[in-house]
Amino acid sequence: MNLHSSLAETSSRQLSDLTQHEIQALRTRFNLADAHTHQRQSTAQQKIVSRLPELWYEAENGLQATYERNFTEAFLRLHGQHTALAREKTMLSYAASISTMVAGMYLKQQRMSVTLIEPCFDNLYDVLDNMGVPLYPIDESALHDPDRIYAELKRRVRTDALFLVDPNNPTGFTLLQYGRKGFEEVVRFCKDHNKLLIFDFCFASFTLFGSELERFDIYELLESSGVSYLAIEDTGKTWPVQDAKCAMITASDDIHQDVYNLHTSVLLNVSPFVLNMLTQYVEDSRRDQLGSVRDVLSTNRDAIRKALDGTILELQEPVAAVSVAWARIDHPELSATELQRILGTAEVYVLPGRYFYWSQPDKGESYVRFALAREPRTFADAMIRMREVLDRHAR
Known part of the structure; x- marks a missing residue:
């Protein structure tokens, strides 16, 4: 069976989640599915790669704690999260999914129900649902008016915990557009009503530098409020390191020991070599203010x-310039599933929106998502292919 017939057979059946689509996309010429970083190294990053043997032996001869501390300090300083840095209670794992699993284990252990934002990447829903955590949706629109956030949450949230993604994947929405107020209103609601607040900040790097958004010290707000919280951060969507990544989870003091006990039941440590290497990438981005990352995304977003x-696709402009693009299908008879199949015949693989709307998939059939963290020349070729297909399917 050749590659094209294999993909055709796969596309003829319904895949169960977005990750299965992303696995298929890895076989295609123009993979615009997964949001992992596939662009080439910048000039400065090439120098880091040339030092990999040196970084390997450094890690081999050093202490695990040294590389954990160096990485955590570099990452949190880059993000301006000085309170989290001072508290020294951030736990490291090798993928955001692992950190989410730990959060899910805590929720299951405490028999908590969760209100989860929609749309969002379905991995969050899948991980929690597979652990038996009761889940209920809250539409992102509930957060679109800063003067109404508290009232909307009070009206809609009936669960023990609230789980938000900021910036959101796939839309690029972020509460940071309201300065501190949006976060303050969410925190105030959760504190007043005794809700556990969970944040996924895996796209937060895209709110740093080069925009009107300003990521303030969110952990200072969380800690000073006294709210119970879990916060997940990640490197995987920012730097082109072939999936050698690190994720972090931070818990409020009242639940930290319980979360720590669960975390240590899952893993011992992240590779000191990976931490040593990632620290070099983070420090490089501090020097160039994430220029090498933002330039690629800006070029591809323009493309x-x-x-x-x-065309029949209308780009939905994000609040935060995240590494994905979200587009609405303006065609009465064309679904996201069908459009994905059509684009696949031109070896362009995108993600259908139905999976992001985890509680009402049909609503997502009006949207598709594109990954932007790609080598610009390859991405430009994909856009040519895609435009040819779209022009044949004009409304």
């Missing part, structure tokens, strides 16, 4: 904006 102009 997709031009490619979609005048």
Whole structure:
């Protein structure tokens, strides 16, 4: 069986989640599915790669705690999260999914129900659902008016915990557009009503530098409020390191010991070599203010904006310039599932929106998501292919 017939057979059946789509996309020429970083190294990053043997032997001869501390300090300083740095209670794992599993284990242990934002990447829903955590949706629109956030949460949230993604994947929405107020209102609601607040900050790097958004010290707000919280951060969507990554989970003092006990039941440590290498990437981004990352995304965002102009796809402009693009299908008879299949015939693989709407998949059939963290030349070629297909399917 050749590659094209294999993909055709796969596309003829319904895959169960987005990750299964992303696995298929890895076989295609123009993989615009997963949001992992596939762009080439910048000039400065090439120098880091040339030092990998040196970094290997450094890690081999050093203490695990040294590389954990160096990485955590570099990452939290880059993000301006000085309170989390001072508290020294952030736990490391090798993937955001592992940190989410730990959060899910805590929720299951405490028999908590969760209100989860929609749309969001379905991995969050799947991990929690597979652990038997009761889940209920809250539409992202509940957070779109800072003067109404508290009232909307009070009206809609009936569970023990509230789980938000900021910036959100796939839409790029972030509470940071309201300064501190949006976060303050969410925290105030959770504190007043005794809710555990869970944040996924895995796209937060895209709110740093080069925009009107300003990521303030969110952990200072969380700690000073006294709210019970879990916060997940990640490197996986920012730097082109072939999935050698690190995720973090931080817990409020009242639940930290319980979460720590669960975390140590899952893993011992992240590779000191990986931590040593990632620290170099984080420090490089501090020096260039994430320029090498933002430039690639900006180039590709301009390319997709031009490619979609005048087609049946309408780009939804994000609040935060995240590493994905979300587009609405303006065609009465074309679903996201069908559009994905059509684009697949041109070896362009995108994600259908139905999986992001985990409680009402049909609503997502009006949207598709594109990954932007790609080598610009390859991405430009994908846009040419895509435009040719779209022009044949004009409304």
